[in-house]
Amino acid sequence: MTNDNLTAELESLVSVDPRYKVEAYLFVINGLEYTLAKLRRSGHVSGRELAEGLRDYARAKFGPTARMVLDHWGIRRTDDFGCMVFNMIDRGILGKTEQDSLDDFRDVYDFDEAFEKGYDWKIERDFGR
Numbered sequence: 001m002t003n004d005n006l007t008a009e010l011e012s013l014v015s016v017d018p019r020y021k022v023e024a025y026l027f028v029i030n031g032l033e034y035t036l037a038k039l040r041r042s043g044h045v046s047g048r049e050l051a052e053g054l055r056d057y058a059r060a061k062f063g064p065t066a067r068m069v070l071d072h073w074g075i076r077r078t079d080d081f082g083c084m085v086f087n088m089i090d091r092g093i094l095g096k097t098e099q100d101s102l103d104d105f106r107d108v109y110d111f112d113e114a115f116e117k118g119y120d121w122k123i124e125r126d127f128g129r
Contacts (some may be wrong), residue, residue, distance in 0.1 A: 008094070015089055020084055024073035028084050031057040032094075044097060047104025050085070051078040055114050067115035078108040 006029075010022045035045055039093065045053065048099025058066040060125025088094040 002082055009091055009093060011108075013091055017087055020074040020080065024070075024075055025084055025088065027058075028081060028088070028094075029056065031129050033047075034060075036090065044095075047082060047085070047100065047102075050082050051105055051108040055109060059116070066127075067111060069110075070115075077111055078105050081105050 007019055007022065010025045013025070014020065014022055031054040032045070034057040036042060037057065038053060039045065039049065057110060058070060062069045070076070075084075079102075082102045085094060085105070086102055087095075089096050
């Protein structure tokens, strides 16, 4: 699927299910690639592995603003990742195995813990001195 076709397919998906923005779907697709590379694997990852990879990808890409960016796109819990993945499966953008389930994404981690309490905040105290 070309980038233009993918974008058109995602825009069509969002017109039917407007809970998530096109950017959120692109984030999940890019985060899947990030997760596969991190696991040094090609092909399939479990829902839990993908949710954890997306957490790491969001932290790496957006730093301390990750929670705010995800929230802006409609992503507020790991279940949202699952809904987006299964929306893309239904459209033929992603594939799945017989064992894959939406439940694999349910409550994998708490967003407060992952993106706020669990974030290593470092503040520079020496402002330009």
